Amino acid sequence: MQVHKYDVVIVGAGGAGMRAAIESGQRARTAVLTKLYPTRSHTGAAQGGMCAALANVEEDNWEWHTFDTIKGGDYLVDQDAAEVMAKEAIDAVLDLEKMGLPFNRTPEGRIDQRRFGGHTRDHGKAPVRRACYAADRTGHMILQTLYQNCVKHNVEFYNEYYVLDLLTVEEDAVREDGTPYKQKRVAGVVSYDLASGELHVFQAKSVVFASGGAGKVFKTTSNAHTLTGDGMGIAFRRGIPLEDMEFFQFHPTGLAGLGILLSEAARGEGAILRNSEGERFMERYAPTIKDLAPRDIVARSMANEVREGRGCGPNKDYVLLDLTHLEPAHIDAKLPDITEFARTYLGVEPYTEPVPVFPTAHYAMGGIPTNISTEVLQDNDTIVPGLYAAGEVACVSVHGSNRLGTNSLLDINVFGKRAGIAAAEYAKTADFVELPEAPEAYALDLLNHVRTSDGGERVAAIRKELQDTMDANMQVFRTAETLNQVLTDIAALEERYQRITVQDKGKRFNLDLLEAVELGFLLELAKVMTVAALHREESRGGHFREDFPERDDEKFMKHSMAYKDEHAPADGSAEAIAGIRLGTKPVVFTRYEPMVRKY
Amino acid sequence: MSAELAEPASKIELPAHIGGGGEIPTFNITLRVRRYNPEVSEEAAWEDHQLTMYGTDRVLDALHKIKWEIDGSLSFRRSCAHGVCGSDAMRINGRNRLACKTLLKDLDTSKPITVEPIKGLPVEKDLIVDMEPFFQSFREVMPFLINKGHEPTKERLQSVEDRERFDDTTKCILCAACTSSCPVFWTDGQYFGPAAIVNAHRFIFDSRDDAGDMRLEILNDKEGVWRCRTTFNCSEACPRGIQVTQAIAEVKQAILARKI
Numbered sequence: 001m002q003v004h005k006y007d008v009v010i011v012g013a014g015g016a017g018m019r020a021a022i023e024s025g026q027r028a029r030t031a032v033l034t035k036l037y038p039t040r041s042h043t044g045a046a047q048g049g050m051c052a053a054l055a056n057v058e059e060d061n062w063e064w065h066t067f068d069t070i071k072g073g074d075y076l077v078d079q080d081a082a083e084v085m086a087k088e089a090i091d092a093v094l095d096l097e098k099m100g101l102p103f104n105r106t107p108e109g110r111i112d113q114r115r116f117g118g119h120t121r122d123h124g125k126a127p128v129r130r131a132c133y134a135a136d137r138t139g140h141m142i143l144q145t146l147y148q149n150c151v152k153h154n155v156e157f158y159n160e161y162y163v164l165d166l167l168t169v170e171e172d173a174v175r176e177d178g179t180p181y182k183q184k185r186v187a188g189v190v191s192y193d194l195a196s197g198e199l200h201v202f203q204a205k206s207v208v209f210a211s212g213g214a215g216k217v218f219k220t221t222s223n224a225h226t227l228t229g230d231g232m233g234i235a236f237r238r239g240i241p242l243e244d245m246e247f248f249q250f251h252p253t254g255l256a257g258l259g260i261l262l263s264e265a266a267r268g269e270g271a272i273l274r275n276s277e278g279e280r281f282m283e284r285y286a287p288t289i290k291d292l293a294p295r296d297i298v299a300r301s302m303a304n305e306v307r308e309g310r311g312c313g314p315n316k317d318y319v320l321l322d323l324t325h326l327e328p329a330h331i332d333a334k335l336p337d338i339t340e341f342a343r344t345y346l347g348v349e350p351y352t353e354p355v356p357v358f359p360t361a362h363y364a365m366g367g368i369p370t371n372i373s374t375e376v377l378q379d380n381d382t383i384v385p386g387l388y389a390a391g392e393v394a395c396v397s398v399h400g401s402n403r404l405g406t407n408s409l410l411d412i413n414v415f416g417k418r419a420g421i422a423a424a425e426y427a428k429t430a431d432f433v434e435l436p437e438a439p440e441a442y443a444l445d446l447l448n449h450v451r452t453s454d455g456g457e458r459v460a461a462i463r464k465e466l467q468d469t470m471d472a473n474m475q476v477f478r479t480a481e482t483l484n485q486v487l488t489d490i491a492a493l494e495e496r497y498q499r500i501t502v503q504d505k506g507k508r509f510n511l512d513l514l515e516a517v518e519l520g521f522l523l524e525l526a527k528v529m530t531v532a533a534l535h536r537e538e539s540r541g542g543h544f545r546e547d548f549p550e551r552d553d554e555k556f557m558k559h560s561m562a563y564k565d566e567h568a569p570a571d572g573s574a575e576a577i578a579g580i581r582l583g584t585k586p587v588v589f590t591r592y593e594p595m596v597r598k599y
Numbered sequence: 600m601s602a603e604l605a606e607p608a609s610k611i612e613l614p615a616h617i618g619g620g621g622e623i624p625t626f627n628i629t630l631r632v633r634r635y636n637p638e639v640s641e642e643a644a645w646e647d648h649q650l651t652m653y654g655t656d657r658v659l660d661a662l663h664k665i666k667w668e669i670d671g672s673l674s675f676r677r678s679c680a681h682g683v684c685g686s687d688a689m690r691i692n693g694r695n696r697l698a699c700k701t702l703l704k705d706l707d708t709s710k711p712i713t714v715e716p717i718k719g720l721p722v723e724k725d726l727i728v729d730m731e732p733f734f735q736s737f738r739e740v741m742p743f744l745i746n747k748g749h750e751p752t753k754e755r756l757q758s759v760e761d762r763e764r765f766d767d768t769t770k771c772i773l774c775a776a777c778t779s780s781c782p783v784f785w786t787d788g789q790y791f792g793p794a795a796i797v798n799a800h801r802f803i804f805d806s807r808d809d810a811g812d813m814r815l816e817i818l819n820d821k822e823g824v825w826r827c828r829t830t831f832n833c834s835e836a837c838p839r840g841i842q843v844t845q846a847i848a849e850v851k852q853a854i855l856a857r858k859i
Contacts, residue, residue, distance in 0.1 A: 039685065099743075102762060105757055135766075276613070
């Protein structure tokens with residue numbers, strides 16, 4: 001086992017991780033650990049754009065962007081965080097342009113902007129052109145540009161190093177009011193080198209989690225195979241709470257049956273949704289902005305059309321995205337990749353035929369709680385010195401209960417940058433925390449258990465059953481009954497997980513072992529999501545309870561906080577699933593009072 | 600800027616066939632995979648699997664079926680599974696492609712479908728190759744914007760035409776399908792290879808960049824663009840449809856026009 005020593009270790013090399021690395025790498029000795037190669041990260045799959053109130057093509061300002069973000073998140077957004085993001089969005093876009101990002105341009109040569117769901121002029125009056133974009137591969141261009149700039153600044157990468165554990169120590173501390181508590185401090189991380197099968201310990205003053213989302217808890221998802229929630233899972237196992245995990249975004253336009261994303265930019269450019277009767281049904285659900293309503297509303301409307309028998313296809317289980325009224329030249333210029341997806345994977349020609357689509361699991365609004373300085377919280381009020389998180393793995397919370405399109409590319413840039421600066425600045429004055437004894441012990445145990453277990457259960461079979469039940473019971477529509485079904489199913493799957501067998505017993509690129517470890521995180525996170533969903537007896541943003549269809553601000557205008565707690569009693573109530581303790585955290589309000597969310 | 604569009608009709612008549620695809624057919628294939636694991640044997644060998652697959656399945660689905668249901672030790676890289684991350688470039692029926700973008704029904708399923716690692720890079724295990732030499736060449740062409748002027752407070756201006764000039768080469772996902780399809784690269788691993796040149800092209804022809812001459816100097820090296828023999832393998836291999844050979848030709852012309 002090797003031990004490395006860095007001021008800052010960044011876990012994950014997508015947009016947030018590399019944006020952090022560009023800042024941190026110029027200020028402190030920094031290593032970036034990724035289980036992939038940096039350019040494989042899922043930031044590259046983002047398509048439509050990155051919003052910032054540049055006002056290049058029409059009147060706009062960051063206050064409107066703040067409001068849209070808060071309303072889009074159904075008022076569960078921390079308003080101080082949304083202000084930071086909308087305000088710093090402008091510099092975030094300009095930073096990328098200066099780094100070389102090839103944005104599409106206006107005839108005057110400025111960064112072009114287009115419409116996107118939920119982004120409006122003057123507090124909801126009409127759609128506004130706010131999304132800066134590079135065709136329909138904006139995420140690809142951001143990922144490439146950030147990687148290029150990491151190369152420029154000689155950022156040190158450890159590629160295909162899979163982080164398995166976060167090393168912390170706990171010290172006795174006393175709060176201002178005199179109550180004692182255990183203060184966590186960061187010591188480093190433990191990672192597994194996929195090429196050699198060796199464990200490497202990284203001692204670090206600061207650790208930044210930027211490891212992305214957990215979409216693979218669902219079957220139909222736009223997420224990569226590798227998005228298994230490792231960062232959230234590692235933090236959770238080490239006593240860090242997870243915030244707002246019940247809120248998962250289903251993107252309206254996944255290719256039917258496949259889940260591959262077709263950007264909202266299609267609707268931003270004028271495409272519309274139709275049901276089996278050829279009706280533009282969004283006119284009924286969101287009379288003002290119609291097909292450009294936020295994603296949760298569009299996804300629910302689509303699912304409702306299908307449920308009421310107006311779905312298309314042999315099984316009447318999808319609706320249609322209609323681009324046929326758009327000029328082919330316009331489609332080619334603005335949406336080349338996604339129309340290619342329709343051709344390649346479904347054999348549909350979008351110039352002349354509408355494309356079959358259905359909601360696809362897309363984005364975790366919840367994650368590791370942080371403050372606006374990206375410092376990770378171990379409870380509502382206490383930060384963990386030296387530990388930071390940014391991007392989808394984190395919950396700041398700028399997305400509340402529903403993220404607006406383009407705000408994720410913005411989030412990774414704004415808060416990735418903040419995390420990189422904060423982690424490096426902290427490392428300048430902090431000392432290394434001494435590594436715990438046998439720092440690799442937990443990771444080694446985990447690997448040995450997975451490697452030697454021989455009960456004959458297959459990882460892929462358990463994962464498939466988990467994804468099936470999540471799609472059937474934890475998707476766009478939820479009830480106590482469906483959620484309890486998920487928990488029953490997960491309990492059985494966890495028991496089977498104890499008896500898995502991996503067939504590959506080698507050390508070299510043992511991806512069989514990797515998938516088994518990932519499944520452990522998926523099961524744990526799916527449970528957290530479902531428990532939080534069961535507890536939230538209201539409907540808000542991406543979380544819709546048919547048994548509680550209204551938003552209930554009195555009882556639920558607060559974040560959920562899920563803690564791993566072996567002592568949590570399992571008394572059969574929603575609040576007490578064995579091993580998970582649920583708490584709440586107040587929402588931060590600055591100037592926007594909650595209103596009924598209509599579009 | 601987007602053209603203002605007339606509002607589309609609230610309701611249209613859909614042709615009866617729309618969306619009515621009927622049952623998805625299944626079919627049988629033989630997937631012949633090149634296996635290699637130096638922990639077990641120094642020899643690589645072909646291994647056949649008979650599989651029943653569905654109409655929309657891709658080569659990646661077939662590989663997953665083997666890994667998840669038959670033999671967990673089969674090793675290959677993959678991530679996004681829809682052709683944008685560049686993890687799963689491999690040689691399929693002798694041609695470099697992305698496994699996630701190659702539909703089985705588009706291949707000749709009457710014969711075994713061969714899958715082997717991309718060529719010219721050291722094989723680590725099964726379909727996994729060492730990508731480090733590939734990324735080393737990429738890094739050597741200075742693949743980042745270099746601008747010597749003062750930073751403007753707002754964005755740098757760039758005309759639509761200037762932006763369009765290098766659009767094609769911005770699509771590169773660094774999958775190595777082009778470089779590892781190049782016969783020159785197979786015999787001379789020192790050659791920069793098409794992908795590195797594509798990424799140099801992306802900056803050389805960016806009106807905002809000031810280091811084109813330096814990159815042209817680098818590519819004028821004996822392991823640079825002049826090694827290209829215009830076999831077009833790279834253009835055919837590119838899963839993003841980049842006109843790779845044309846990009847290399849444009850770099851060659853730029854070297855001649857500026858220097859010689």
